Amino acid sequence: MDGVHDMGGMHGFGKVEPEQDEPVFHEDWEARTQALYRAMSYAGVWCIDAARFAREQLPPAVYLSSSYYKKWELGMEKQLAELGLAGPDELAAGHALRPGKPLKRKLSAPEAPNVITRGSFARPAQKPAKFKPGDRVRTKNIHPKTYTRLPRYARDKVGVVEALRGCHVFPDTVAIGKGEDPQWLYTVLFDGRELWGESAEPSLKVSIEAFEPYLEPA
Numbered sequence: 001m002d003g004v005h006d007m008g009g010m011h012g013f014g015k016v017e018p019e020q021d022e023p024v025f026h027e028d029w030e031a032r033t034q035a036l037y038r039a040m041s042y043a044g045v046w047c048i049d050a051a052r053f054a055r056e057q058l059p060p061a062v063y064l065s066s067s068y069y070k071k072w073e074l075g076m077e078k079q080l081a082e083l084g085l086a087g088p089d090e091l092a093a094g095h096a097l098r099p100g101k102p103l104k105r106k107l108s109a110p111e112a113p114n115v116i117t118r119g120s121f122a123r124p125a126q127k128p129a130k131f132k133p134g135d136r137v138r139t140k141n142i143h144p145k146t147y148t149r150l151p152r153y154a155r156d157k158v159g160v161v162e163a164l165r166g167c168h169v170f171p172d173t174v175a176i177g178k179g180e181d182p183q184w185l186y187t188v189l190f191d192g193r194e195l196w197g198e199s200a201e202p203s204l205k206v207s208i209e210a211f212e213p214y215l216e217p218a
């Protein structure tokens with residue numbers, strides 16, 4: 001979907017200012033938010049792309065004024081309410097007001113180390129790859145109302161396939177509950193001037209990971 005979350009190439013936000021010796025978490029609640037997210041993912045309530053889509057749907061003013069983990073927290077609240085696992089009244093109260101619903105499984109302390117490493121999203125190919133390294137391709141000028149991993153700045157642009165990365169779960173469908181629909185994934189290299197115009201640094205090159213449905217022959 002098009003939204004304020006898709007900030008690549010947008011003006012007015014200033015340069016990135018890395019925090020020196022930045023801690024993993026700035027507050028205890030951030031660590032709890034991370035733990036809650038991992039526990040709910042382990043229970044099979046949602047996948048990573050569905051969680052990202054929930055955060056992307058936050059109102060622009062809320063998204064821009066919220067810290068990284070605040071976005072995670074608000075996204076989880078949205079998903080829990082939509083899935084009927086917690087009502088807005090329970091979220092406001094900070095505790096359950098009704099009996100809980102059964103989940104596929106629960107995360108126990110001994111299992112916690114096993115969920116820190118992200119699993120593989122690679123899947124068997126359903127069909128031969130349409131492109132190969134060296135092919136010129138054009139990204140489609142799409143504006144879906146649902147989730148996509150194709151950033152706005154790289155739409156309707158011509159690049160060259162740099163590498164074939166295998167077949168993977170397609171985020172655009174799995175995020176909205178329409179199945180994994182595995183698709184080929186490519187690294188596509190763009191000249192900076194193709195993306196940003198003639199004022200771009202002449203030596204600038206930008207590569208993105210693009211799924212096959214985003215591409216067509218140039």
